[in-house]
Amino acid sequence: MRIWIVPLLAVVAAPALAKPIPSAVAAMIEAARNDPAKLAVVAEMARATNPGSVREINARIAAINADRARAREQALAEQRYYEGWKGSGEVGGFASSGNTNTQGVALGVNLSKETRQWKHAARGFVDYQRQDGVVSRERYLASYQGNYNINPSMFSLLAVSYEKDEFSGFEHRFSQSLGIGQKLVAGPRLLATVEGGPALRQTQFTDGLNETNFAARVAGNVRWQLSERLKLTEDASYFYDGNNNSLQALTALNAKINGSLTARLSHQINTESNPPLGRRNSDQVSRGTIVYSF
Template sequence: MRKLNSMLLVGFAITALVTPTAALAEIPAPVRAMIDAAIGSGDENKVRTVIELARETSPEDAAELDAILAAYEVELAAEEAAAAQAEEERIRNAGIFENWSGKGELGAFRSTGNSSNTGITAGLSLKREGIDWRHKLIGRVDYQRSNGVTTREQFLARYEPNYKINDRLFAYALAQYERDRFQGFSGRYAVSGGLGYQIIDRPDLQLSAKAGPAYRVTQFLDGTSEDRLAALFGVDFDWDITDRLKLTHDTNAVAEAGGSATLLVDGRNTSLNFVTGLNAKISDDLSARFSYAIEYDSNPPPGAEQTDTLSRVTIIYDF
């Protein structure tokens, strides 16, 4: 069907181009030269502007000008269709290490005097967009020492593939690892899978939600462990407030340029990870980000608090 459509477009283009060529003789030579130059520039807006000006200054040539524009539009559509097909073929034939994009994030502080404090937060997120599949890899490290004593040491790694069922509905899978001995566990593993739905899909505003069953294993510092069935709920939100200011609230996006809201519910312990961030573009590749995180466990190990909060100011590099 695509091959037939391409052949029809080429046929229409040839037919349309032949007709205006004969009529071009009636258009004044300077006007024709301007139109040819605009078409040669490859700038669609320029072509339309020149033809519109020519129509205003030479209304008697309106029919010929309309024919030229029609032929140009047919040729433009054929070129766009060919480019789209070539891009689709490139994506389908890409290797496993191709078509990845990502963000690197870094923030740090150091203070001396009455107290000595050192802290670092670093994150990396990678995304690969395909025709039907999307893959996301996320990692984050938070580390802090105060007066020679480690007061924060948190690690996170996550992999999430999504499969597009249609324009709105998608299926997801999730594998996640966490370590935070100050919250009482040396390792916490979770896997989940389910369905998601794109509620709003606009260039400047996107909102989606997902839910599914989950299975979680927690290894405590005292050497004990527990495994439980759970349920996962998540919300993704991105809002381009301006060209340089963006508010994001992306599910499982602790290491991404914005925020996250992930809720894991089981019979013993409900966990909530909530991060909201505001990004301000410094340049095309660099952004500054302020984010606020809330991590809540309804039933933490003895001696651990239910709620942790963390504010971050970081620099993000897009690649």
């Protein structure tokens, strides 16, 4: 009788075997293999509708993520300096309130590249309006930021930018900053980072004054994949120099039309704590644009 006790106890104590992943569900997972955000959504649906296969689903997702990480690491290691660049071009209209109340065109371009240690990002943007032969709004922005990976969640950074916006009170402004960044959340659907460090700013105001000030820079970025086609982004930076503090905040809702085209609605706030006499502290710009990714 005792001969059967041990095997019987082993059978009773053993966990129930996981059910195989249904073929239709496995096909959905494989179809989303190359899109992390879509894969996360599919995985959630698969677990909810197939509770008996959760262990197998988790193992399949983990294997896909590991394969993607290995392939990405190999691709980054082999690419040359002119390879791996991605970008987008943006065009559309805007309506502004504050120092100006106009409608006009908005043009932008973004470039980015990742290596095993670095992430490079360059941006250029123009808001321009000319009415009855008179320029009523003219804002130019060009920026570059390089992030050096210290570990998977922390990076050091170098950021430089050039701005021109007479309607906010300055002819030219150059900013240079060093700092440290930290990823607060780094999931397949949500990415949130915060940055901070010292900065130097050189400003030529429209009233003829020139200033060079040391400042502190704080910035934050959020990328939230709401669904397969909808993404919400937030980019904000704040410079504190004790004399004229500046805030820029850009919120955008992106709706993917197809593989290359995205419709974007955005709202930008620019504030200057101590603008020249006759200038308002804040400008707000709402835009509707079409973005082409390449």
